Amino acid sequence: MLEYFKKRRAAATILLVVIFFGLGVFLGFNKRPEIDKVVNILGKETAVETNADFSPFWKVWNDINEKYPNASKVTDQNKIYGAISGLINSLDDPYSVFFNPDEAKLFEDDIQGNFSGVGMEIGMKDKVLTVIAPLKDTPAYKANIKSGDKILKIDETVTSDLSVEEAIRLIRGDIGTTVTLTIFREGDKDPKEIKIVRDTINIPTLDTELIKKDGIFVIKLYSFSANSAELFRNALKEFSTSEANKLLLDLRGNPGGYLDAAVSMSSWFLEGGKTVVIEDYGNNSKQKIYRSQGYNTFNDKLKFVILINGGSASASEILAGAMQDYKRALLVGEKSYGKGSVQEVIKVTPDTLLKITVAKWLTPNGNSISEKGLIPDYDVPFTKKDFEEKKDPQLNKAIDLLNNWPIK
Numbered sequence: 001m002l003e004y005f006k007k008r009r010a011a012a013t014i015l016l017v018v019i020f021f022g023l024g025v026f027l028g029f030n031k032r033p034e035i036d037k038v039v040n041i042l043g044k045e046t047a048v049e050t051n052a053d054f055s056p057f058w059k060v061w062n063d064i065n066e067k068y069p070n071a072s073k074v075t076d077q078n079k080i081y082g083a084i085s086g087l088i089n090s091l092d093d094p095y096s097v098f099f100n101p102d103e104a105k106l107f108e109d110d111i112q113g114n115f116s117g118v119g120m121e122i123g124m125k126d127k128v129l130t131v132i133a134p135l136k137d138t139p140a141y142k143a144n145i146k147s148g149d150k151i152l153k154i155d156e157t158v159t160s161d162l163s164v165e166e167a168i169r170l171i172r173g174d175i176g177t178t179v180t181l182t183i184f185r186e187g188d189k190d191p192k193e194i195k196i197v198r199d200t201i202n203i204p205t206l207d208t209e210l211i212k213k214d215g216i217f218v219i220k221l222y223s224f225s226a227n228s229a230e231l232f233r234n235a236l237k238e239f240s241t242s243e244a245n246k247l248l249l250d251l252r253g254n255p256g257g258y259l260d261a262a263v264s265m266s267s268w269f270l271e272g273g274k275t276v277v278i279e280d281y282g283n284n285s286k287q288k289i290y291r292s293q294g295y296n297t298f299n300d301k302l303k304f305v306i307l308i309n310g311g312s313a314s315a316s317e318i319l320a321g322a323m324q325d326y327k328r329a330l331l332v333g334e335k336s337y338g339k340g341s342v343q344e345v346i347k348v349t350p351d352t353l354l355k356i357t358v359a360k361w362l363t364p365n366g367n368s369i370s371e372k373g374l375i376p377d378y379d380v381p382f383t384k385k386d387f388e389e390k391k392d393p394q395l396n397k398a399i400d401l402l403n404n405w406p407i408k
Helices: 002-031 055-067 076-089 101-112 164-171 228-241 259-266 315-325 384-388 393-403
Strands: 097-099 120-125 128-134 150-154 178-184 192-197 206-211 216-221 246-250 275-280 288-291 303-308 330-333 341-349 352-362
Touching: 055 076, 076 097, 076 352, 097 101, 097 164, 101 164, 101 352, 120 164, 150 164, 164 178, 206 228, 216 228, 228 259, 246 393, 259 275, 259 288, 259 315, 275 315, 303 315, 303 393, 315 330, 330 393
Parallel strands: 216 246, 246 303, 303 330
Antiparallel strands: 097 352, 120 128, 128 150, 150 178, 178 192, 206 216, 275 288, 275 352, 341 352
């Protein structure tokens, strides 16, 4: 009998050990680091030396998978894309963005010029989706979209939580289809809907005009495209052989383009070696200076006025800023957009891209374009009434200055 109780006690002891061992394993399993609970994810361990605590990220990851009702409908890869986008958003920089495979294809098509849409440049202004400029003779231009228009809705989608790239994707579409933009324009009481039919977008470059009675040669530059520097050179030849002795460059509504084109155009008015624009990489990094190539065809007596407004951005600001700093031209109009940053495009995977701001543009005098924009020498507003009455007070002011040169 004694032997029987000894065996029962031994069995009970073994059972307790097993129970406590199992409980320990269970508790240990659940208390292990959150990253160890994640399966089927490659490269989850960071190779970056950092003091940041990644455990909250992996806890949220696991909580989503365990508790969200439709978690299985979202692939792990798409969750990672979303997380990367959130990481980029933490920079609070509207020009830095991650492109998933579909967005990357749209972006690459854009660069190659193979796209349909409405033909306008958009960006973030005070965290509101805003039209930088409509391009000449495009559907947006013909629908009377204006620089500075705030886009509140794209069809039925409110834009307050959209990135610029998401907005572009919604505005784009098949040729012949319609997109409805709800916009608010300064001076209006209420937002209004504008319906625009999408079409193939051919980006215009420049036009020239001779105002004979005033002896003024006008170059209207719409974009800094790949061939704009050559077209600008031809326009200056036309100016040189004309009877005009005054030059008016209209950069209103020009959203920019190629940096090299802006440097080349500036070189017609500056001595070789003069600074055109400075790329400031911050963090005490070395600055990169783009200098005039020294064509310098025109002497200091050139009568030269440049028109700018809120739609003048990027390369437009580089050219106009250099001319203003060296006092080679007077700026007339309204404050420019202030798009003075440099983006680099990096392939993250074979089908995804990262476009990230790597530097800020400074004028030759060291003024930050992105922080201030360009302030014209003569601030001349262009009102809704001016547009309705088909008046152009900015152009009229430029003509008056050129006809009364030199300006005291």
